[in-house]
Amino acid sequence: MIQDLVDSLLYQPNTQWVVLSTMLLGIASGVLGCFALLKKQSLIGDAVAHAALPGICIAYLLTGEKQLLVLLLGATATGLLATYLIQLITATTRIKKDAAICMVLSVFFGTGIVLLSRITQQAEGNKSGLDHFIFGQAAAMTRHDVYTMAGVAAGLIFISCLLFKEWKLLIFDTDFARNSGLPIGLLETLFSTLLVMTVVIGIQAVGVILMAALLIIPAISARFWTDRLGWMVVISGAIGAASGVAGALISTIRTGLATGPLIVVTAASFFAVSFIFGRKRSLVQKLTAHRIHTERVKEESV
């Protein structure tokens, strides 16, 4: 298997591209995921991912062909609609945010599945490969898909680096940010849009069901290694990249295995290591701190 892996990495340009694009995707979602986590918006990412499915199906039904850019536009539209609906429901009714997210997520996803079943019942729809969007299939991406995804991911990473300072203040202390003259509404909208775009470019490789994991798991893992946002973003990006690459490689070589679950399993092992051995408030640190404390208490009582 290792031999397969090396061979395909060295000699198959298609694999190289898939690896590069899932790496960029991993970085983008690791970086955006940090901000989403601190903004307490991780669940919104999950809702957006699920809400992308009906958008993809509607775009396919309207155009009748599988053009990635068009499908992603559809996904972006329903993804944004879902975020807007969640905000609207929370602001105008007595329904709380968790319930609103849950409702929007399941209704959109249900609609998506209905449309998808309809598409796959048709002869040519069955060959469209749209069902790959559920759990992700990196190997199914064409060269063109890969370019699109890599380009958008690189753009997202670039904008996040530019706005690092402004987003940090916005998330830490919105009132203070407003008094500092930052355009709060614009920054919030920009963040939501970039978050939706991250999710949308990821769904082909990772799938709508598990895309949120690639936003959340690298970010919470990184928190166990540092108390600085800058480092958290870097570490989270690296964990996202490593998970993306590992998942894409294993799934490309052992064809048939869906990419999304593999990426999530890889990311989860990074989380386990961080949770146990991390430098900030990890399990090992808590245990040693406790031991030192009890020893000190013993010494003092002697």
Added chain:
Amino acid sequence: MHALEVKDLQVAYDKKAVLEHVNLTIPKGSLTAIVGPNGAGKSTLMKAILGMLKRSSGHISVLGKPYSPKNRNVGYVPQRGSVDWDFPTNSLDVILMGRYAHIGWFKRPSKQDVTLAKEALQKLGMEAYANRQIRQLSGGQQQRVFLARALVQDADVYLMDEPFVGVDAKTENAIIDLLRELQQKGKTVIVVHHDLQTVPEYFDHTLLLNRTVIANGPTELVFTKDLLQKTYGGALAFFTAPDDRISG
């Protein structure tokens, strides 16, 4: 020219009026306390002035000009409980946030910004805690970080929401020294304050508030038993101090 002028301010939550017909002026160079019972709308007033809450009506001027964050002439110290102290950042970094309006978009803080932030830390006796994650600071230290952040904003008028709540005596002294220093430099400091005992000692100007302005003027004229009774109603019984102290 007044440091702050508020004309006919009204604020409502869910159609229920919280502040009504608020008209006030705060003299330039004063150290002003905003005093009133719980639910009087003290924090609401501060947030409404700064546009953090929607106003039903009202006009705000700072130093003779309509308030705009872009003028960068108002510094703000929010309540300590308003932020997530688990946020991955340290004291120095939080103080640097006070410089962001000066630094401008996309740029990183300069050496000069860092020097200013370090000086502010030192002024509040916090230089040893520059690299400390903010959760690991005591309540008083967190409050001092917030004050240092406002200090580097280099504003003319400061609005502070309950900076003395939950701090130790040492921090309280450090804060009041700082406020007096700001006043000596010609700045105006407006503080939401809950401790009636210290009002005459700390503040030369007092605003009594209970959903509207009850009284506003020099502390020795405003801080009287009658007016306090009017502000607090029956609740004043809990606070009543000896008469000589109140008439201070």
